Amino acid sequence: MSGRRPYVRPMRGWWRRDPFFVRYMIREATAVLVVAYAVALLVGLVRLAQGEAAYDAWLAAQRTPLALIFYVVLLAGFLYHSFTWFEIMPKTMPMIVVRGKSLGPRVITGAGLGAAVAASLLLLLLARDFAR
Amino acid sequence: MPDERTIEIEVLRYRPEQDAVPFFQSYRVPFTEDMSILQALQYIKDHLDGTLSFRWSCRMAICGSCGQMIDGVPKLGCKTFLRDYFPGKVRVEPLEHFPIERDLVVGMDDFIAKLQRIKPWIVPREPRTLAEGEHLQTPAQLEQFLQFSSCINCMLCYAACPQYGLDPDFIGPGVLALLHRYNADSRDGARAERMELVNAEEGVWSCTAVGYCSEVCPKGVDPANAVNQNKTASALDYFLRFVLPKGATR
Numbered sequence: 136m137s138g139r140r141p142y143v144r145p146m147r148g149w150w151r152r153d154p155f156f157v158r159y160m161i162r163e164a165t166a167v168l169v170v171a172y173a174v175a176l177l178v179g180l181v182r183l184a185q186g187e188a189a190y191d192a193w194l195a196a197q198r199t200p201l202a203l204i205f206y207v208v209l210l211a212g213f214l215y216h217s218f219t220w221f222e223i224m225p226k227t228m229p230m231i232v233v234r235g236k237s238l239g240p241r242v243i244t245g246a247g248l249g250a251a252v253a254a255s256l257l258l259l260l261l262a263r264d265f266a267r
Numbered sequence: 268m269p270d271e272r273t274i275e276i277e278v279l280r281y282r283p284e285q286d287a288v289p290f291f292q293s294y295r296v297p298f299t300e301d302m303s304i305l306q307a308l309q310y311i312k313d314h315l316d317g318t319l320s321f322r323w324s325c326r327m328a329i330c331g332s333c334g335q336m337i338d339g340v341p342k343l344g345c346k347t348f349l350r351d352y353f354p355g356k357v358r359v360e361p362l363e364h365f366p367i368e369r370d371l372v373v374g375m376d377d378f379i380a381k382l383q384r385i386k387p388w389i390v391p392r393e394p395r396t397l398a399e400g401e402h403l404q405t406p407a408q409l410e411q412f413l414q415f416s417s418c419i420n421c422m423l424c425y426a427a428c429p430q431y432g433l434d435p436d437f438i439g440p441g442v443l444a445l446l447h448r449y450n451a452d453s454r455d456g457a458r459a460e461r462m463e464l465v466n467a468e469e470g471v472w473s474c475t476a477v478g479y480c481s482e483v484c485p486k487g488v489d490p491a492n493a494v495n496q497n498k499t500a501s502a503l504d505y506f507l508r509f510v511l512p513k514g515a516t517r
Contacts, residue, residue: 141283144289144364146429223478226481226489226495230411
C-alpha cells in the first residue's frame with residue numbers, strides 16, 4: 136500500500152504573495168482604463184454625429200473638473216500600461232539577429248518606448264495645428 | 268577564533284503519515300559567510316533532525332534537484348546563500364504549485380509526464396547514415412535554440428507561474444521552453460507533432476505573459492520568450508492551413 140498523501144496548497148490570494156504578481160495584476164487592470172478611454176472617445180464621436188449642439192455640449196463636459204480628474208487617472212493608467220507593455224515586448228518576439236548576435240531586450244524595449252513617445256509627440260503637434 | 272554566529276531557519280514540514288496540514292518548524296544552524304541554504308538543510312539533517320526530507324544532488328546548480336521557495340521566491344538551495352538573509356531568519360518551503368509529498372519534497376509526476384509528451388530529443392528530418400557525416404549548423408541556427416537548451420528541469424519556473432498553479436493542465440514554462448528548443452533546431456523534423464501540443468488550450472494559450480518564469484530561472488533561460496514566440500507560431504499555424512495545401516507545419 137502506498138503511504139503517499141500529497142498535500143495541495145490553496146491558491147487563494149496568490150497575487151498578493153509576491154510583489155511581481157502585484158505589479159502584474161496592476162498591469163492587467165490598467166487595460167480596463169485603456170478600454171474606458173476608448174469608450175470615452177467613442178462617446179465623443181457619437182455626439183459629433185448628432186450635430187453641432189450635441190458636440191459642443193460634450194466638449195463643455197470635457198472641461199469640468201470631474202472630467203479632468205477622470206482623464207488624469209486614465210493618463211496615469213495609460214503611462215503604466217505603455218511602459219509595462221514595452222517592458223514585456225522582448226519576451227513576445229522572435230529572436231532578431233543582427234550581425235550574428237541577437238538583439239538584447241533593452242534595445243527592443245527602448246525602441247518601443249521611443250516609438251510611443253515619437254507617435255504621441257506627432258499626434259500632439261497635429262492636434263495643435265488642427266486646433267488653430 | 269571559531270565563528271559562533273547562528274541563523275534561524277524556518278522549514279515547512281509535512282509528514283503525510285501524521286500531519287493533516289503542513290506547519291513551520293524552526294531550527295538554529297551555525298552561520299558562515301560561504302554557507303548555502305542546501306548546506307544549512309544538510310546540517311539540520313545531520314545534527315539536529317534526521318527526519319527532515321529534501322532533494323539534492325550536485326550542490327552546484329547543474330542537477331536542478333534542490334529547488335525551493337526561499338523567503339517566498341523560487342530558488343535553488345545550492346545557489347542561495349545564508350549571508351543574504353543574515354542576521355534575519357530564512358523561510359524555506361517546498362516549490363509552490365506542486366503537491367507536497369513530504370517536507371520539501373514535491374511531486375514531480377505531472378512535470379515528468381509533460382516532459383515526455385513533447386519528445387524532448389532531436390527527431391531527424393530524414394534518416395542519415397554514419398557515412399553521410401555530421402549535421403552541419405551555422406552559428407545563427409545555433410543561436411535560435413542555444414539558451415533554451417540550458418534548462419536543467421529544476422521547475423523553479425513552474426513555482427513562479429500562477430497560471431500553472433491555477434490550472435495544472437497548462438503544459439507550463441519549462442516544458443514549453445524545451446519544446447521550443449527542439450522545434451527551433453534546424454536538424455529537427457518533429458515540429459508538426461509538437462505544434463499540436465502548442466496549439467492546444469493547455470499549450471501556449473494558457474500563458475498570460477506574467478513573465479516571472481524568466482526572472483527566476485537559475486540558468487538564464489527565457490521560458491516566457493519561448494512560450495510567447497510560439498503564440499505567434501500557433502496563430503500562423505492556424506491561419507496558414509487555409510492558404511497552404513498541406514498546412515504550415517506539414
